[in-house]
Amino acid sequence: MYMLRGEIYSTPCILANSEFLETHMNEDLFLNWVRSTGLDISIGVFVLGTLWRLFEIYSLGRKTDLAVPRHRAGASGLHTLFRRSVPPPGMFKRSPISYVGGYVFHIGLFIVVFLFAQHIKLIQSLTGLSWPNLPAQFIDATAVVTLATMVLVLAERINKPVKRFLSTFGDYAGWALTFLPVLTGYLANKHLLLSYTTMLGLHILSVELLLVFIPFTKLFHVFTLWGSRWYNGDVNGRKGVPT
């Protein structure tokens, strides 16, 4: 049963028990808040933050290259945008979990965020756009696989010397910010752990936290990796090296 924005869930039979009312009112207030004020703030911070960060980064510009470029087919910024997703020769065997884990949880995230029926309905209510969804059992399975893979990726980060050496609070926080929405979403959808109202409220809150922090943490790579790959591919492409 999906609730549209602004509606308050009301129990069919309201008892006179004040404790019961209070609990339900608290969780209703919570859910209502995250869906209205919370959503406004987080989307606002996300959009403005993203625009600001993109400006902050790319307005620095770069100098024109005065060297005569070499033209080689297949070597350009555009090519690298996509080709960089493929492990270069010899690299996969050096860190298979980085690649497999990375692919699985990113694709998993994409599927549960954009191909889950309830999410598509939400997006439709906000923007008018919609598209076909994937079956619920498939989404469930994907969520589980995503969660398991994220745990595996976290274990790698803790166990592998280089990853552990590089990792800061930001890395672990970023992991948590990404993990919690999937976890709480799954729990809410399956009506597990806490009441549906609370779980849904927590899920939305976790998404809002994620949104708020994306522009200001390493999670911003979701936007900047395209620019980075482009610059890299362009510089090398001008030398005639496909990367």
Place this chain on the structure above:
Amino acid sequence: MSASIEKGISVLKEVIDAPIASYFSSCVHCGLCAEACLFYTESGDPKYTPIHKLEPLRRVYKQEYTLLGRFAKILGLSKPVTDEELEEWKPLVYDSCTLCGRCSLVCPVGNDIVYMVRRLREGMAISGHAPEGLAGASQRAVEIGSPMGVKLPAVKAQMKHVQADTGIEIPLDVVGAEYMVLMSSMEIINFPEYLAAIARIMKQAGKTWTLCSEAFEATNSGIQIGVSDIARVLVQRIVDGAEKLKVKTVISPECGHAYTALRWEGPNLIGRPYSFEVLHILEVLDGFRNAGLLKTSGFEEAKLTFHDPCQLVRRGGVLEEPRRLLNLVAKDYVETGDPGKMNWCCGGGGGVSAIEEAEELRLTAFKVKKVQLEATGAKTLVTACANCRIVLEEGLEHYKMDIPVVGLTETIAAHLTAKE
């Protein structure tokens, strides 16, 4: 030049551009760059992770160019970059980085890490944190004309020697010649056979060429130490010489960094495009081959493999020419397991071979080459960079591997069909 941390940070602020900002914002600490870096893979020490080498630059970026970072700095919540830290980073930025660029090739979010190391070196050098060996080389390059102290009389002595060896006169300062040939100090000092090979090949191809007394040196120590002002002076010398002699093409020798410096960074250093073409000697030779001007006979008997110099292939874009040329003279040629742009660095570029303190690490890093070459079963190793050549020979000697290393130009010249 008085060094100071303020100057260092000021320079770092200047060099940060949109790409660098984008790279730092994209890094997800995946550590894949370490898996591509021979200094990490052979030592197992995580501090050699390429992105970690950039930590001082990252903090300058954050504190100077991000709103939150500037805020934190004002509130006294950020960690400033200090002299002590830069000194601590010196071996990371210099001893354990040859500017080979393998990290930039593998980063999944597209970070061009080698570009950033190059820029960080600018700040390191100006604040007095560049290795002594490199500082000396740069000073010699500016004052004497060669990072290794080679002066014109030494060049003339080599010319005389090569004249005797080949029976061909070596032209000097010929106005209007088609090609101006540069040499690296390494070739002048260690490999006179390079000049001899050029002389023979040019004669057969029927091309006019010349050395330039005011600009015979190709190596650019300014790039290696990371002082663009020095790099500019060195490139300008070559440009002046080439324009004075009105040559069409300047040939960069078998030296890796000379090519990247002159071909790719040069015009940006002097602020204008060149009025002449810059080609690596292998590009010239391949052009001759294509035009039917290179007549060779006979083949190398031994099983050959090729070491792709980083600055020439991955960073320079001269990817296929070495193989087309080797095909002329090799019957039994085998590629390494990581050929072309994926090749592992010899470990001595980027100024590393000039840093005495780095020798032990360099020899440790060489293990990756040892394994790579053993797997080919090759009996001769061909390469096209004088520094790679010596570093490879030293490494092979250290690991008791009996594989001779030869230059590609000289190998081609050895097979030139003699005129009747």
Place this chain on the structure above:
Amino acid sequence: MNISNDSEFKAALSFLSGTNRRRVAAHFSENVLSLSKDARIKGAIDAAKRADITPAELAAAYQTARAASVESYTRCGRECNWNDQASHFVAEAGVACVQPDKPGANPAWDAAMQARMARTCETIATGRGTDNAEAAAQYRILAEFLNS
């Protein structure tokens, strides 16, 4: 027989037998031996002079000479000490004396060239300019060898 230029020099060298080529190479190297402090080179030169040397002994001498040569290169970016570099070319001359047989290669010519480079380096080191009389000395050495 009188040798007065490199064409005659080269021609005379090409008529030598394999063993004699090595022996002449050894003489050329000996002429510049004073420019090197590395005892291993003398070992290589002595080996090359022996007519009865076995292939295994030659290979061992080659390894030793190669080590001396590789260790004495001037590394990229280091300041060149021309005396040390002269020593390097003496090592190269020693290597030429005991190098494995290769079609088309003449150890005597190779050793002669390396020895000349050694002398050139010494000349640069002492600031005497570029001229040196090593070629002439080599013509004399060869002529004496052929006449003996």
